[in-house]
Amino acid sequence: MRRFLIAGNWKMHKTVQETEAFAADLLPRLSAGSASRPDILICPGFPLLAAAHKAFSGSAVSWGAQNCHAEAGGAYTGEVSVEMLKSLDCTYVIIGHSERRAMFAETNQSCAAKIKAAMSGGLKPIYCVGETLEERRGNLTNDVLQRQIVEGLDGVEPGVDGVLTIAYEPVWAIGTGLAATSEMAEEAHAFIRAQLRDKHGEKTAEAVRILYGGSMKPGNAADLLKRPNVDGGLIGGASLEAESFAAIISHAEALAEH
């Protein structure tokens, strides 16, 4: 049984003050600890991580980063290492988000290096995959996903303890309000899990959580989360407001036995 992970990707939004205000708004909305509560994560921008650490310490909410560098340290102006993130008690790091692939030249190969660095440094990677609209229209979705999985996980040993999370984020659904239908999401998630099964075996495939990302909102979350291979959400826009993020968390909690 995989526990849901409800993760917020704040992208380049919010300030320190807004991070504090968000935490003050979100925390009272969460239910008292229960077995069915999902894992909850916020990934703010790097300069907000110290504020997230302060605001969420001791709560049900974890914090993580949106990117990291593959090298342990060195002359990489403007970059952030896994060790720096660990020193802020980050638990997760998003790797290979489509915005980073499209705008910052991330490749499956650079993702593989980052995933390995994250895992060996004790961070849990959330590896993002997903097709563009053109690729979906050209019937290339599975080819693209397969390549992203094979190349992005090259040399990665995901193990059986669920350290690796994959986020299926169809590029055409991100920030557009046009979420994938739950049928489309389930089909892609099942395909990704089958790839993991082929390469890493049944136990690993069952342990890896596969999140859906792309216009997940309170109104469509339950439908998506009901699907057997959808293990949570990576949420952009709807994670910026405590009310909508908490509503998605409640849906996951209600469906915990899925």
Ligand code: PGA
């Ligand atoms: P969205 O973003 O929920 O605003 O579509 C999701 C993401 O980019 O992770």
